[in-house]
Amino acid sequence: MASYPRRMTDEKRYHHGDLRAALLDAAEAELAERGVEGFSLRQVARRAGVSHAAPAHHFTDAKGLLTALAAEGFHRFLAAQASREARAAPDPRAQLLAAGLGYVDFALARPALFRLMFGSDRADFSNPDLDAASDAAYGHLMAQVAAIGGNQTDAAAVWSCAHGLADLLSAGRLKPLGGLSAEARDLALSAILTRSFPAPAG
Structure with missing residues (x-):
């Protein structure tokens, strides 16, 4: 839990459009490394350095x-x-x-x-x-x-x-x-x- 406030602070660095782009870039990197079968929103959030809720807020779910x-x-x-x-x-x-x-x-x-x-x-x-x-x-x-x-x-x-x-x-x-x-x-x-x-x- 100690890392959560830091990630929220990091998330504030992004403007709305920038965060979406950052999440898409992180998603492509996650897809390239783990494939569709291993793809997860949590790992995408970690790659982008944002809260676990950020991808769901923008895209609802993995699909x-x-x-x-x-x-x-x-x-x-x-x-x-x-x-x-x-x-x-x-x-x-x-x-x-x-x-x-x-x-x-x-x-x-x-x-x-x-x-x-x-x-x-x-x-x-x-x-x-x-x-x-x-x-x-x-x-x-x-x-x-x-x-x-x-x-x-x-x-x-x-x-x-x-x-x-x-x-x-x-x-x-x-x-x-x-x-x-x-x-x-x-x-x-x-x-x-x-x-x-x-x-x-x-």
């Missing part, structure tokens, strides 16, 4: 916090794609390829968050914020595929290819690519991803 973290994950996912797109040629095919590489970048940088977003039932996808964030990511894919003349079936093929590569690499299962340099891996990934694109018109 609420994981839902908010997944929503934030989709924003970061789009940011990873945007980073690649900013360095690519402006034509639609190059932009779609860059987005695919950004997809892989995100999975490799944040494998636990990636699995929460795409392979776990612990987040509530009926939550409006998470639903909007995931829809934005899918909408980005659909817009890029449409820009090269593709349809929903083509989008499914592109998504399946990018996601499969990201999942296998982040899990360490795609050993032939895992041992390559970043540059060589990008070249190999680019060759694979472009095979999922609709054929150019003409």
Whole structure:
């Protein structure tokens, strides 16, 4: 009990928005270390240096916090794609390829968050914020595929290819690519991803 007043004092250092961000950062660190199965609000509070009640006050329960973290994950996912797109040629095919590489970048940088977003039932996808964030990511894919003349079936093929590569690499299962340099891996990934694109018109 002696540590509780200190944590309450530490909590006062945060503004409302800063505390929420700090809890999300702590939640991602907890998720990366312990996985979804070992995830707890108490440990998140300890990592953030705040009272045990703070996460529940902001997110209600563990599912609420994981839902908010997944929503934030989709924003970061789009940011990873945007980073690649900013360095690519402006034509639609190059932009779609860059987005695919950004997809892989995100999975490799944040494998636990990636699995929460795409392979776990612990987040509530009926939550409006998470639903909007995931829809934005899918909408980005659909817009890029449409820009090269593709349809929903083509989008499914592109998504399946990018996601499969990201999942296998982040899990360490795609050993032939895992041992390559970043540059060589990008070249190999680019060759694979472009095979999922609709054929150019003409």
